[in-house]
Amino acid sequence: MTLRLPAHLLPADGRFGSGPTKIRREALEALGRASDLMGTSHRQAPVKSLVRRIKEQLAALHGAPEGYEVVLGNGGSTLFWDAAVSSLIDQRSAHGVYGEFSRKFATASARAPFLASPAISEAEPGSIALPTATDADVYAWAQNETSTGAAAPVVRPNGTEGALVVVDATSAAGGMEADLSQTDVYYFAPQKNYSSDGGLWLAFCSPAALERSARITAERWVPDTLNLTVAATNSAADQTLNTPALGTLFLLDQQLRWMLDQGGMSFAAGRTRASSQTVYEWAEGHELATPFVTDPALRSQVVCTIDFSDEVDAAALARQLRANGIVDVEPYRKLGRNQLRIACFTSIDPEDVAQLTRCIDWLLEQPDLEA
Ligand SMILES: *Cc1c(COP(=O)(O)O)cnc(C)c1O
16 A cells, blocks of 8 residues: 655655766756757857866865866766776775675776786775775775765875875765875766766866876777876867767756855765764664664765664555655665665755654654555
């Protein structure tokens, strides 16, 4: 039976997915009016100035250090892993692996026939492991492991001079602070905190990363689509190698303008911190719920994972929420836990997050959750 949640408990917006996620209605409405842009050439001024504005706003929002460049291309963060394997890893990479996303980059490196086997530091889902100094020339981990809701610090490991630090910020960028000078590559895709559509990757690249890529791609055969230097050359000219999704660029620009208008990164990070604090405090105070990430210092402020005790069927809970228009709080499919995963990305209103906890409370009081 579908249970009807009382209207006064419902969030104004029911999108709590961890990616793709809520896109603000104002941005979607603006997209509907963008007939001077949508359907026009990506080699002409309207799109090129949009790309330039995105690069400038990202650099301002993230406080990009002198000499760092914003590079972008098609294919999302998954493509970026292959680009990094092809264009950045010279002989060997080292990875922190603590969930599905951090594992995928390590696997991409392990499969490359021209590289030595990567060094892996591994931790159970819900915890983190950072790579430690070895003979690697790339050190990689994820700032936010979206599959588990564990967050890792962005600090250059000791004893890694000359190597590149390559941080997956796909679900962190735009919602969590980071000092980019601790990284050589800080890469992401815009369908999470940047509330756009998928299909694009973006990366802040240090001078050392740009130099490394230029050297490797001059020596090694690298397809153009995976060639970071080709992407950097195009990005410097405010374009991408091949046609980008203009709607994705447009929505990203809308989000950047909104974030900067509201106060920049301190606004964004403050909002995600407030939302996630609501979720964690609620779970800690609830006799049937508990945060999956046991160490409070590792709990993500953008993706909250909440375990339920055996007497609650979290999948049934998610189905009931979905039937009421509250969507995508199912756990990461491969994690296989009795859990809800609630995104607290920057666009998501902290008041809606509080309403969501009230909806869950109401459902947990019903005698039968089975939909
Ligand atoms: C979503 C996500 C990815 C994958 O992004 P795509 O654009 O779908 O390839 C990679 N890493 C992390 C941490 C993510 O959250």
